[in-house]
Structures are given as C-alpha cells and as structure tokens.
Amino acid sequence: MTYLKKFRLNNKKAYILGGSGTIGFEICNALNDFGAKVINLDKKFNSKLKKNIKQIKFDFSNLSKIEKKLNQIFKKEGLPDIFVNCSYAFTKDWQRSSFKEVNINSIKKNVDLQLSSNIWISKIVAEKMRKNSIKGNIILLSSIYGVVAQDSEVYKNTKIKVNSIYSAVKGALINHTKQLASYYGQFSIRVNIISPGGIKGKIAGKRNKHSSKFIKNYSKKTALKRMALPSDIAPAVIYLVSDAGSYVTGFNLIIDGGWTIT
C-alpha cells in the first residue's frame, strides 16, 4: 500500500466558508492541490484564488436565512464531502471589545456571528451528510485563545487590544466540536477543530499589519520564536479530512509553534 494515496481527495467536494481570508485562501489551495473540487463561500471574492476554485457569494450574518441559502447552494453545486468553516465575522465595534469598553449589545451580536452561526452551520452540514449517507468531514477553526487566555503583556504598547469575547467563543467551539463528533461518529462523519497561533500579517478586523513590537512580543512566547504562517495551518486540514486521518475525530489540533506548551 502506498501511503501517498491516503492523502488524495480526488472527486471530494470541499466547501470552504471564509475561503477568501488569510487562512481560508491557503486551505482552498491545499485542498485543490490534493484533488478536491473546491468551492469558496464568502461574502467577498478573492481574485487571487486559482481559476478552478469556484467562488460563490454567501453572507451568513442573517442567521435565519442561512439554511435556505445553503440548501440552494448544495442543490445546485452538490453536497459537501468536506466543509471547513474558517470565516471570521464581527461587528464594526469589534476593536472595542476590551473588558473596559465592551457593551452587552456587542457581546450578543458577536456571539451570534462567531458562535451561533458556527453551531448552526455545522449542524445543517452534518445533517445533510447524515441524511445522504455521506461519510463526510467537518473542520472548524478555534485559536490558542480557545485553550488559554490572552496574555495582556503581549499587547502592551501595541495597537492591538485584549478582546473579552474571543476566548469565550473559541473555547465553546472546541467543546461544540467534541459534541458534534460524539454524535455524528456513528454515521462515520468526522468533526475536528484547528487552533492556530497568531498568523503573521494582517491584524484581524483591521487593514494594517502587525507592528514589529507586536511580532517581537508574540514570537518570544513561542518555542519556535516566530509567528505562524497560513501555510503552517493548511496541511493539517489535508491530514484531518483525508483517509490519513481516518481514526481522528473530536480532536483539537493546536498549531502554535509551542505557545501553549509552557
């Protein structure tokens, strides 16, 4: 037997929600390289994605319309074998989510956008797979901050603030993954979650890039002494959704250069 074959995704249909973003873009490319038919669902197109990756405009901010919209897409494009949710939705005041500034309205809206949407979308997808006897794979995205708290020292004298909601959402998503995996395992549907460390480049929710001060503060807390790259994350998706990861489910794969080991 050749082990290379276990990683092949030929004829698998892979939907990437948030495939126009930093991590999603790289995941689209990786899945495409391994033979999957990739469809990017995002509220905006990414012109840099390869031409054979289909892009469909999809905005999930109105939660009550998600099911109808997804059903329409699956009817037209085919059912998912693989579904990766690497979207990152937030309100306009997301940068003012420190404990000092945050208000209840913003908490509610961001929990809806980041947690309720994820729970609802993964339930719709898992049910589609179950009803159609698809031995599918679902991947969600958490963060190191779903496992440990943010360290305020890293943000000191930088333009990035500690966020009082993010950790709660990301921690909940890890347990939600276990719950999904536990129930859908009997239908041979696997569900896993990836928790990346900070990706070097664009600050989430802002146009500007990380300052050298932030990169230095952050990197020194990791064992590998550097921030992550999107290409550090994408290969893990291939392992988890292919036959190479056939006995892995409910797992939180932390990819953080050793941030959380001490």
Ligand SMILES: NC(=O)c1ccc[n+]([C@@H]2O[C@H](COP(=O)([O-])OP(=O)(O)OC[C@H]3O[C@@H](n4cnc5c(N)ncnc54)[C@H](O)[C@@H]3O)[C@@H](O)[C@H]2O)c1
């Ligand atoms: N970038 C990091 O440093 C980092 C670190 C750890 C975890 N993560 C997690 O990884 C995931 C992806 O992060 P990223 O850095 O690639 O984010 P990103 O902002 O670069 O990309 C997110 C994508 O989601 C899309 N999106 C946002 N709202 C949407 C909506 N309502 N409907 C449809 N699409 C929508 C955006 O258009 C964008 O293309 C997130 O869950 C994030 O929390 C990121």
